Amino acid sequence: MGTRKIVIEPVTRVEGHGKVTILLDEAGQVSQARLHIVEFRGFERFIQGRPYWEIPVLVQRLCGICPVSHHLAAAKAMDGIVGVDRLTPTAEKMRRLMHYGQMFQSHALHFFHLVSPDLLFGFDADPLERNVIGVARKYPELAVQGVMMRKYGQEIIKATAGKKIHGTGAIPGGINKNLSIAERDGFLKEIDQMLAWCRTSLTIARDYTLEHLDELADFGSFDSNHVSLVRADGAMDLYHGNLRAIDKDGNRIFDQVDYQGYFKYIAEEVKPWSYMKFPFISSLGPETGWYRVGPLARINACDFIDTPEAEVARKDFLSVTDGQPNNITMAYHWARMVELLHAGEKIRELLHDPDLQGGDLVLKGERRGESVGLIEAPRGTLFHHYKVDENDQVTMANLIVSTTNNNTPMNRAVEGVARKYLSGAEITEGLLNRVEVAIRAYDPCLSCATHAMGRMPLVVELHDAAGRTLDRRVRD
Template identity: 60%
Template sequence: MMSEQMRRIAIDPVTRVEGHGKITLLMDAENRVHEARLHIVEFRGFEKFIQGRPYGEVPTFVQRLCGICPVSHHLAAAKAVDQLVGVDALTPTSLKLRQLLHFGQTLQSHALHFFHLSSPDLLFGFGSDVAQRNIVGVIEKHPELALKGVKLRKYGQQIIAAISGKRVHGSAAVPGGMNKSLSREERNVLLAGIADIKQWAQEAVALNEQVHMSHPENHSFGALNTHFLGMISPKGELEIYHGGLRARDPDGGTLFDQFDYRGYQEIIREEVRPWSYMKFPYFTALGKENGWYRVGPLARVNNCDVISTPLAEEARQRFRAFADGGFVQDTLAYHWARMIETLYCAESIELLLNDEDISGNDLVVTGEKRSEGIGVIEAPRGTLFHHYKIDEQGLIEKANLIVSTTSNNQAMNESVRSVANEYLDGNEITEGLLNHLEVAVRAYDPCLSCATHALGKMPLQVELIDADGAVVDCLTKGVNGSIERA
């Protein structure tokens, strides 16, 4: 129950993110934010309604969780299903096709988030004219930059289509392998464009580095000192398809390293809270109060010891030098890290396309069926867990998914609280203020329901209510972006 001495601010829905959510701030008489809540108000229910389905359907079925990152769900589920059919190692061709598919997916998703959803804030300012602060404004003011963003995403989608048959919700991975090879003609078409993709990715890194370095006020914006979780190779390299789990504390200390993700339930638990459909994971050993953590590009680039591709490694070293070799905890540095990963994907795609295995025809291996499978992958937004158990008929009897954004849930709430305390005076709501709060959430590239992008066109109403229930201020954003004060 809300205290008589508290006032409530609600932002419903949050815009320019994937899916639907709202923000509620609970403030006292001195305008201090006591609690910040990011509510996820859509219910998906995939864990429940895939029960009773044949395990072979799952990799294709779970893609419908999302229209932006379906490949990530497809591959995480495929890795789990591989275990269900007793396969621990794929053929070289199938492994590299899956890696190529995932690099294409990550590249297109990162490009979409930065160029379409976040660049308006970073290029024009969080409180700039709302009529300009959108993708149309970027196209008008920076047409060359916007075009490169479109082409980066298009290239990633071309890779997905070449391997899975469609740009969205295709079919590629099957139990124990892949369902088709990549022809030499398809490979050559993709190779023809890779030089430009690498160049544009380098420019995107440089732009984000310059923007972050030249705006000191952004360094503390929603900043948190948190634990980080991510997948890592045995050599300590950045890894997004397969590896062990590494977690580090804010001071750089290692909590665990090369942990076999099939035992994730030993190290991670999930808390349920009544005001959100999204759960709150935490490290078991640290407890729910202190054990929450961050995942995604910021976590991965901080967590790894090295990036295996040269251009991205140079960018990583500059990134870490920004924090004097420590961890970069700036929430808005997610964008910078995201572009470093985009460059890593571009370089890795070139290496795979030049690998003769990529056009091989040895695609599937078999094994002895098991009753449980756990697949983990680094999705664009962070570590993604798919866990399935089947019965004797091969039907799913239990499923558990920890989606990437779920792991960032508490961190997003804390970032919102930090920004609200800094920028909100409790007396008047402005559109610029609302966007400051949304910017804090948007930095995480949240997939709130693992649905599709809203592109900032959802209506929005925010009310500021005092302790007596009277409306102090009310602001409404229409579907066309117009702002009206009641």
């Protein structure tokens, strides 16, 4: 038998489209495994020439899953363009409420709709059962819980942005509406139920991880650096903060960096086989400077969480690694559920804040020509960087999307799992699913991540040494 190439396309139960290629040598050992993103988007180019106030509404069309993240990152950048460094309390809190609503619905969707089939049925279960319909059949209460949590988050987005998907709430320098008493009371009525469901979701993710710790500890795991925004006092802050990077042991590579100068600390590399760029910490270089973002990185990087229940959960999470950063890929799920609880607690806190009914919505300052907006999106740190000319037209845009930051880590995870499970083995659907399980841990959004291109459903092809296709599996 000659060398073989396995292609998994599309990768399933992720946002967007992608494919995995795995090369097997003549002895059937994995010699290379890669995640490719194959969609072209072009947003950075075609928003050039558009007026800056249009950008938060335009650029969120990158994504239908977490448009709020792009909406807010762009709005934060445009705050800088109109010379506003600090929003009114009403504007900032309305945007935060929108963002926590977004975090809440996105994390719930990922956990219940995309990941729970793997955790509840096992990686090798029949794919006809190992899906969201299977979950709804066998665990109807959990399925309903997932749907209702997602709905709650989406309703918060609608109340703050005007629409559940692709709203207009955030405008340069502020927000265009406040929260009515009736809207607030509607959310307050349900918040206790939502928090109760957050706790059960956290328990499921925690217990699963601990029960399978021996297998998961070595499942696509590796030591890595971690990057996240943190508040000035070191607290987790999903809406705003300064950049912090730590190494695998928690040592700080940089800390409290004003993100307006992110490009002095983060660089991007292009590789010929993917439309997704490969960011890295400049001072370390591309070989060792790659890093992870998202729930795992945020919990590793922050000093504490400023909501009581999530802080208890954070400490519990870190106790597995004796308080050191957790580098287990599959621990992303547990970390994500800690954040779900945090988002729920933050929503409750905000709903009780009378500033949400305030009337001071927008500020204006002195116009600037360049600005950067960062936010911790559900999938990790999201960078928006714009230049705007004196006619108010955008002349340059650079977006480093959350999933792009996780490009190297996802490729590492794919390679690790492929080497461990596929080398010298008979290739089964369950073994290939393990590759996807590792990718799903990162909750990648491949349609966002590509500037470049992306197609995240997966195709798997088997080639012989002469390059002939022996077998092909397609899933969309």
